[in-house]
Structures are given as structure tokens and as C-alpha cells.
Ligand SMILES: [Fe+2]
């Protein structure tokens with residue numbers, strides 16, 4: 064692997080640096096002046112609504128993490144409770160406020176119901192060897208989620224610049240975009256540290272591969288409707304123009320760490336299938352004539 068070696072001290076330093084350099088965005092710095100709200104709504108309404116919901120649901124993700132990782136380390140706890148969630152919650156507020164200025168309905172987010180499947184996994188997680196498998200999956204899921212967010216915000220930023228909507232581009236989307244790579248780096252370093260130090264036995268790596276490939280889920284998509292909405296985000300943001308490349312970028316870390324024995328499987332088939340199906344379902348919905356922007 065070309066990236067430098069990860070170790071616990073480097074991860075702790077990274078978390079300190081993020082806390083220091085990236086305090087949660089000051090809401091007063093956002094400028095919601097929009098030249099053509101209708102055009103922005105039509106082009107980015109669906110993606111904005113989806114991203115705002117995912118950012119706001121971080122509140123529930125923190126509850127889920129407490130259930131899933133009862134033996135959490137101080138570095139992990141500090142990252143998700145003190146650094147990551149306060150930043151993401153502000154991202155949610157900024158996007159929800161922008162949606163309001165664009166004349167969209169308030170974002171409907173599930174911020175408190177921890178699903179039964181998570182509670183079940185949480186019970187198993189009290190067995191330390193299982194806990195460690197779940198911890199690796201948490202890092203890999205986090206890395207894929209952050210990478211997808213980075214790509215989505217980059218596309219939105221570019222589109223808003225093209226439209227001359229520079230106030231919201233710079234003070235909302237770019238302000239958020241700049242905070243996501245640090246999250247990605249945390250998950251990458253943490254997953255690398257686990258795998259490079261041989262923290263998991265072969266059977267644990269096998270279990271991680273099995274769980275990841277059988278229970279792969281698209282970020283923020285728990286229901287059929289949400290999966291189709293996710294398809295809408297990738298289609299509307301142009302990430303499906305070269306879908307295989309997008310999925311390869313999003314999945315690069317798990318390809319390298321989980322599937323190294325498969326020569327780093329260029330694109331995990333389960334991920335590509337999930338993205339393809341979501342995009343196809345969205346296109347079908349479009350043909351059916353449903354509105355792009357939630358009513
Ligand atoms: Fe975010």
C-alpha cells in the first residue's frame with residue numbers, strides 16, 4: 064500500500080488536529096443569497112434534501128455507535144462524539160436552512176430510532192472478537208460514506224459555480240466540503256492500523272468480508288424509497304456517468320484492505336450492484352413522472 068503506515072499515536076494526533084483546525088462551522092458565516100432559487104431547486108433539490116437528511120441523522124448514528132462499539136477506545140470516542148458529530152450536525156443545519164431558502168419543505172430526518180438490526184449486532188459486539196470485526200466495518204463504511212459525500216459536494220460546488228450561485232457555493236457547500244476529507248482520513252488511518260498490525264485473525268477478516276458483501280447498504284438508504292432517492296442523488300449529480308469509476312473511488316479502501324487476496328478487487332461487485340440498481344430504480348421513477356424535488 065502506498066499510503067504511509069498508520070499507528071495509534073498518528074490517529075490520535077489527527078483527531079486533535081481536526082478538533083483544532085475544523086471547529087463546527089459558525090452558522091453566521093453562511094450567506095443564503097440565491098439568484099435563482101427555482102433553478103437551484105430543480106437542479107440540486109433532491110441531492111440537497113438527501114444530503115441534509117444524512118447529515119442530520121448523524122445524531123442517530125452516534126446512538127448506534129454507542130450500541131455497536133461498547134468497548135470504544137478514547138480516540139474513537141473523541142472522534143465521533145467531540146469532532147465528527149458536532150461538525151456533521153452543523154452541515155445538516157446549513158443544508159436544511161438552504162433548503163428552506165430555496166422554498167423546499169423541511170427535511171424529514173430520523174434522529175433517534177436505532178434499528179433492531181443494530182441492536183442485535185450490538186449484543187454480539189459484547190464478544191470482543193466480534194467487536195473488532197464490527198469496528199473494522201465501521202471504519203470501512205465511514206470511509207465509503209465520507210468519500211461519497213466528498214464527491215457529491217464537489218459536484219454540487221461545481222454546478223453552483225456554473226450557475227453563478229457563488230454565495231451559497233462558497234459559504235455553504237464549500238464550507239462543508241472542506242471538512243469531509245479529515246473524516247475520511249480518520250477512517251482510512253484507523254482501518255489501515257487494524258489491518259496492518261494484524262489485529263484481526265483470518266477468520267475475523269473472513270467474517271468482515273462476509274458481512275460487508277451480504278449486508279452492504281447505501282448511505283442513508285434504509286427503505287426502497289430511500290434507495291431510489293440515493294439513485295437520484297448519483298444521477299442528478301452526474302456520478303453515474305462513469306458509475307464504475309465512482310464506485311471504485313468510493314470503495315477503494317475496502318478493495319485494498321478487505322479484498323487484498325483478490326489482488327485488491329478493482330470494484331467490489333456488491334457495491335457496484337447496489338449503486339447500479341439504485342440509479343436504475345430512479346430512472347424508472349423518472350419515466351413514471353414523479354417529481355424530482357420532494358413535494
Ligand atoms: Fe458532512
Ligand SMILES: [Fe+2]
Pocket residue numbers: 151209212242243246
Ligand atoms: Fe463527514
